[in-house]
Amino acid sequence: MLTAQQALDHLLSHAKAVEQTEDVPMQAALGRVLAQNVNSLVDVPPLDNTSMDGYAVRSSDTATSGAVLQIAQRIPAGSVGVQLEPGTAARIFTGAPVPPGADAVVMQEDCALVEGSIGEVQINVAPTAGQWIRRRGEDLSAGKTALSAGIFLRPQELGVAASAGLTHLNVKRRVKVAAFFTGDELALPGEPLKPGGIYNSNRDTLLACLRSLGCEVTDLGIVPDRLDATRQALRDASKHHDLILTSGGVSVGEEDHIKPAVTAEGRLDLWQIAIKPGKPLAFGAVRKSNEPKDGEAWFIGLPGNPVSSFVTFLLFVRPFILKLQGREAKPSPSYMMRADFDWLKADRRNEFLRVKLNQQGGLDLFPNQSSGVLTSASWGDGLVDCPPGQPIHHGDLVKYIPFDALLT
Missing domain, CATH: 3.40.980.10 (MoaB/Mog-like domain)
Incomplete structure (x- = not known):
């Protein structure tokens, strides 16, 4: 054998x-296998933008904490600001493009409006250049590969394809x-x-x-x-x-x-x-x-x-x-885990034992390992790969293969 x-x-x-492939709409591609590389149609993000609500500033204006700047503009997501002049700040919201001239964003928790002033903000934490700015194309660059052929399309891959501007995918x-x-x-x-x-x-x-x-x-x-x-x-x-x-x-x-x-x-x-x-x-x-x-x-x-x-x-x-x-047939993912059981009747064949993770970080063994007891697979969350002729003693490290990784 x-x-x-x-x-x-x-x-x-x-x-x-x-070999045969077909083009399908994005929402019909879930669970399919991508047949060819997908290149992004756009830069993602399309412009430098902020990852925080706060104030866009020039770091040269805020080299020390406590600098006070005039709020010159307000930039919500979906809007584009104008040139940021020296000595000014732009109120900015997550996802909005950083205005020309600004090279840092200070989160709103590190700023305070100046009482009694008209539209002034105090920057309480001096930023470094580039702080809280997501650069144009840092996720995807136009014309570059966004998804590679042969991958199994999960929800996250469909999201990547959508952000790249695709409406259909060529799948096996x-x-x-x-x-x-x-x-x-x-x-x-x-x-x-x-x-x-x-x-x-x-x-x-x-x-x-x-x-x-x-x-x-x-x-x-x-x-x-x-x-x-x-x-x-x-x-x-x-x-x-x-x-x-x-x-x-x-x-x-x-x-x-x-x-x-x-x-x-x-x-x-x-x-x-x-x-x-x-x-x-x-x-x-x-x-x-x-x-x-x-x-x-x-x-x-x-x-x-x-x-x-x-x-x-x-x-x-x-x-x-x-x-x-057309997917890569990788070896079953496995982890070395502690056996919280004894299995002393080693078989001459390679055995696969039904086990479950316990709260102590070890593995428990289903008491009946008969091939006719399907409840052992429902109770368990994986298999122990036990080599031929090898008994298992409580505390041994064993090769554990989780079921979750074997069903997609």
């Missing part, structure tokens, strides 16, 4: 970014994923359970994971535990999708038909990896038709146990999809 890293390297070596088309689930014991929530039946939790978990990554998802439902039905589902799914994702049927029992079905309809390159939970993981491709020119759809088969399915999605399917999207 391959190690987790070997399996991931194998998957990523095959993934190629989709969404990765198209077809998903189906095998198991005659499965039923959908709301349906009556037959004897020996269970509700299909993997469907909602995996479809939500796919959508959280911005995929276009087709739900093909539950497929009967028959070879012919599994082959037909693969043929149907391959025609208009980049990736086929399944759950269940990847073990070696008589009712597990994924392996022979994929072999008959395409090819299987990987089968089983040395991790727990999640040993059965299948990777290959399914022909789109009998014509080689029509190409293939990638195939990933996940285990049927709900924790195994969820964990293998995060560790293997997610980075594969990121690369299909």
